[in-house]
Amino acid sequence: MDYPVTSASSTLLTFADKDVQKETSRSDGAAVSLRSVSKDFDSEAGTIRIINDVSFTVKPGEFVVLVGRSGCGKTTILNMLAGLYPPTSGAVEIFADSPQNARRRLGYMLANDALMPWRSAVRNVELGLEILGMPKKERRKKALSMLTDVGLGHAAGRLPWQLSHGMRQRVALARTWARDPGLLLMDEPFSALDAQTRTDVQATFLNVWQGSNAAVVLVTHDLSEALLLADRVIMLGDGKILREVRPPFERPRDLPSIASSDTFRDLLNELRELLN
Numbered sequence: 001m002d003y004p005v006t007s008a009s010s011t012l013l014t015f016a017d018k019d020v021q022k023e024t025s026r027s028d029g030a031a032v033s034l035r036s037v038s039k040d041f042d043s044e045a046g047t048i049r050i051i052n053d054v055s056f057t058v059k060p061g062e063f064v065v066l067v068g069r070s071g072c073g074k075t076t077i078l079n080m081l082a083g084l085y086p087p088t089s090g091a092v093e094i095f096a097d098s099p100q101n102a103r104r105r106l107g108y109m110l111a112n113d114a115l116m117p118w119r120s121a122v123r124n125v126e127l128g129l130e131i132l133g134m135p136k137k138e139r140r141k142k143a144l145s146m147l148t149d150v151g152l153g154h155a156a157g158r159l160p161w162q163l164s165h166g167m168r169q170r171v172a173l174a175r176t177w178a179r180d181p182g183l184l185l186m187d188e189p190f191s192a193l194d195a196q197t198r199t200d201v202q203a204t205f206l207n208v209w210q211g212s213n214a215a216v217v218l219v220t221h222d223l224s225e226a227l228l229l230a231d232r233v234i235m236l237g238d239g240k241i242l243r244e245v246r247p248p249f250e251r252p253r254d255l256p257s258i259a260s261s262d263t264f265r266d267l268l269n270e271l272r273e274l275l276n
């Protein structure tokens with residue numbers, strides 16, 4: 001089947017390869033630009049290269065998923081984007097600036113919802129706005145509207161322990177979105193949820209994201225999640241880009257019907273072999 005698939009190792013340029021190359025050389029206006037980035041860590045066995053000469057860009061409003069097996073370096077890339085540590089060599093830019101300078105435009109969401117247990121749902125959502133210095137009335141209004149967007153307007157006054165796992169993750173989503181991030185970094189945000197809740201929260205997330213112009217870089221080891229959500233999937237292995245794929249699904253996406261389609265199953269089977 002003819003998917004817009006690119007192979008980093010191929011010497012034959014496909015249409016999509018040229019697209020990716022063009023983007024890579026045009027970091028101006030990009031939400032994310034990684035150019036020839038490598039990252040080494042020290043271990044008992046000496047220095048180990050975890051990321052090896054990786055380059056990619058993400059456009060404003062684009063949804064990119066980094067997928068790969070455990071330990072391939074996905075979180076390491078995300079942490080460099082968040083400015084938690086610098087690359088050993090190469091350049092990382094967020095909106096043409098350093099990750100540190102771009103922090104106010106970043107949102108970060110993890111598998112663990114990291115809600116404050118003593119704050120109600122609405123006060124958890126307000127937290128990021130408080131840090132930005134937004135006046136109380138305004139931030140309460142915004143937080144309530146975000147909670148309504150994620151289907152939790154009725155639960156604004158509840159404490160985290162009074163919410164289900166999926167509801168807590170929705171609160172975390174609302175908290176992240178309330179700050180209007182230009183770039184959202186997500187590390188396995190749905191991995192702790194059961195299958196049905198996961199689909200519900202993913203769909204809620206896509207709805208909210210589609211109403212924004214935020215770029216997303218989401219990390220997962222779950223290839224089917226990557227294909228369902230992404231505009232572009234970057235497959236990583238041994239610290240390198242193995243392949244890039246643009247899942248051929250229109251937006252808005254009906255996740256259950258895509259997941260049960262032949263196109264999706266064929267693509268998943270084909271790419272699974274590569275990751276294994």
Ligand SMILES: Nc1ncnc2c1ncn2[C@@H]1O[C@H](COP(=O)(O)OP(=O)(O)OP(=O)(O)O)[C@@H](O)[C@H]1O
Binds near residue numbers: 073
């Ligand atoms: N600060 C660090 N110091 C030393 N080694 C590190 C550090 N951070 C990560 N590593 C190593 O780098 C490798 C890649 O880790 P990373 O967390 O990026 O992988 P991952 O693809 O996100 O894995 P997972 O899906 O299991 O979270 C691992 O071998 C890890 O032990």
